[in-house]
Amino acid sequence: MRMRYNQNKLLRNLKLKLLIRKNKTKRIINEMKEATKQIQIEEEEATKQKQIEEATKQKQIEEEEATKRKQIEEVEATKRLKIKNIREFDVNYLLIDNEHFNNNVQLCIENYLNNVLQFLKKPEKQCQELFNRFIMELLLIFNDCTQLKLMNVSKYNLKEKEEYSCPIIIAPSAYHCLAHIDGEVGTARGATEAQCIYTYNWMYSNILEDNVLQTTGPKFLHVYLTMPIEILEKLVEKAAENGYRAIVVTCDDPTSRVWNNILPVFLEASKNIDPNLMKTAIMPNMNIFDLSIEPDFYDGSITWTNIERLRKLTTLPIICKGILSPLDAELAIKYGANGILVSNHGGRQIDTTVPAIECLEDIVNIVNGRVEVFVDTGIRNGSDILKALALGARAVFIGRPVLYGLTCGGHDGVRRVLDILKQELIYDMACCGLARIDQINKDILYKPS
Structure with missing residues (x-):
């Protein structure tokens, strides 16, 4: 009888120890999960902060480049805008070798001149002659x-x-x-x-x-x-x-x-636009x-x-x-x-x-x-x-x-x-x-x- 009592007591103690260990293990697991979660949050925040810093740096670089481009354009524009007569603003001026124009725009202008203005040459000339008739x-x-x-x-x-x-x-x-x-x-x-x-x-x-x-x-x-x-x-x-x-x-x-004379403009433009x-x-x-x-x-x-x-x-x-x-x-x-x-x-x-x-x-x-x-x-x-x-x-x-x-x-x-x-x-x-x-x-x- 006493032996059985001791066995039951030992069994209860073992169960208690197992329960305590189980709770401790569960707590440790939860703590590890929380720690892992916290590490992930910190890593995400660090990544996000790094991305913000990189984006800010990139934006600063782009703004500096844009400012430089704008300054260059303003200098070029100032030179052009000193023109005092509208006739000096004619197409011939656009064909001057000028870095202000990119290749696409120049190609479009050249195609426009070579094709459309040939087509419009007669009415354009007539119109100018009629204006000049009025003295x-x-x-x-x-x-x-x-x-x-x-x-x-x-x-x-x-x-x-x-x-x-x-x-x-x-x-x-x-x-x-x-x-x-x-x-x-x-x-x-x-x-x-x-x-x-x-x-x-x-x-x-x-x-x-x-x-x-x-x-x-x-x-x-x-x-x-x-x-x-x-x-x-x-x-x-x-x-x-x-x-x-x-x-x-x-x-x-x-x-x-x-119009046959205008169609080539669109065909050529489509290659460059x-x-x-x-x-x-x-x-x-x-x-x-x-x-x-x-x-x-x-x-x-x-x-x-x-x-x-x-x-x-x-x-x-x-x-x-x-x-x-x-x-x-x-x-x-x-x-x-x-x-x-x-x-x-x-x-x-x-x-x-x-x-x-x-x-x-x-x-x-x-x-x-x-x-x-x-x-x-x-x-x-x-x-x-x-x-x-x-x-x-x-x-x-x-x-x-x-x-x-x-x-x-x-x-x-x-x-x-x-x-x-x-x-x-x-x-x-x-x-x-x-x-x-x-x-x-x-x-x-x-x-x-």
């Missing part, structure tokens, strides 16, 4: 020339009392990213600094609209009448909410055509030619009632672009246009189209002040602007010179080009005895009999 009389009436500036420009409006700082508006040219990495954002910034209106080409832009709208200056929205109706109506309805001052509608592009740019050349993920040949995109059934339909969707002024005939000007007004942009689309729509400046006076006469009249194409200096205003245009749209400035100096180049044009306009006004924009009229033009 200005120099009137020695000084009118306090020390106070000369672009004054009283609030008269330039679209029947909505929109004030302009000068009668120069940036035209809705395409693909500004081919000229400079900042693309349309750089152009919009330059326009803001020069206090000029920028026209954003929503369709032919590789820059998202939201990025362009972040710039603070006044803007027009440019759309095509042939765009898919659901996209077009949505854009027009939201235009005012997005801060646009007016809507420019291209009316002279009812169908698609691939970022493939992602080519994929999003018109709208995201859509190739330029794939979209252009879609029958739903170029709707040949559009009529003037399409303008009337847009008129009902917005209170913003609508400017009909591509008008060359007084008859079309009358129809545009009838169906709700607030403005007429006399334009031949850069001479690209029809090989033998009439220059816009030749049509301006007839359209101004038929409109007779009912809506505002604008003009574009071939305007290269302040004298051209003054002649267009003298023929009755309220303002001019500028395309190619702005792209030259963007290529040479980004947004600073755009601002400089616009400043040069304004300075030339002021100088030419002074030489004609004019101190204010509203004094400009046909009396300053001399036509030999």
